[in-house]
Amino acid sequence: MLAQTPPMGWNSWNTFGWEISEELIKETADVWNDLGLLDAGYQYLVIDDCWSLKKRNEHGYLVADPYKFPNGMKAVADYVHSKGLKFGMYSCAGTMTCGGHPSSLEHEFVDAKTFADWGVDFLKYDYCYKPHNIPGHILYKRMGMALRSSGRDILFSACNWGNDKTHEWIRATGAHMYRSTGDIQDNWESIKNIALSQWNKECYSAPYCYNDIDMLVVGMYGKGNVALGGCSDEEYKTHFSLWSIMNSPLMIGCDIRNINEATRNILTNKEIIALNQDPEGRQAYSMEQWNNSDVKIYIKPISDGSFGIGFFNMGDSDGEGSLQFWDMGLTASSGYGLHLRDLWEHENIGIATEHFTCKLKPHHCKVLRAKPVKVK
């Protein structure tokens, strides 16, 4: 079964847009394992839009652009598989892809079979140029059905940006993840707005179908296709922590061939990733503070009885995160406190009773793993 936990991988779009090629994909696959990405859980290497010719061939099949992919897609898939990775591709439910290439409307079954024959393990399915007369859930049910009939296990990644109340029907289409937001940009405002847009939609994410709040911009530093501004390393840490605790798939978007140590440390922080990859797949709940502070708190129940707790300063001035444990159900009379571990500092803080408070600079975060322990 696919997507027991949020899918993890890399996608070409954020940095490379339409400038993709066999060479880029091979070079990306080549550095993957040395960076420890597979070991950290990243598995799917996904080519986004603009990989095909602008026209189907005379038999109605999609054709890889021979300038970008001179040996065809099967050869690329074989190479990716030879590195122990899984291979992903992209199509669209409307009359064209967002980049103006042929999409799969009315070709769902033939395309799903083509992808299966090439060895594709993951299909991102976009929503541009959607026909007005067919509801979105039918378009996704069609491709969901086609993939399930293709003879290959293909993870179905729906991408309709949270439009048309997608969270209410997407699970029924067989999708394993669904974009619940618009496109991300490499800047703090975008990260903040995307995260806050999910407030109170927590219940729509669960094993086998996760809310996807878009690919990561960690490590882009203002370079590439969606790089509008860039972020600091602290902002990237906050971004990665939010995506992890909020159950989003973790799809890297930077150029991993040229990655620095700070980016690598963020993307491979196994204690943060463990919150995201918990097999129980519970979504975090979000909490406002009594004083309406810009520091938001997210709490994610973990299968071993512990909790991920994230404090995120979304504001532009210094802030304080203050969690009263009774707000998470831990009463003072219970005789329990929380054993706390800091997942960025990688150190135990000790046992706290009744509450925990931390100061946070603008856009900074603190992420803890908390285990209830008897104190009296």
Ligand code: GLA
């Ligand atoms: C849409 C999607 C993006 C990307 C582009 C490709 O905007 O949301 O993630 O796939 O299309 O054109």
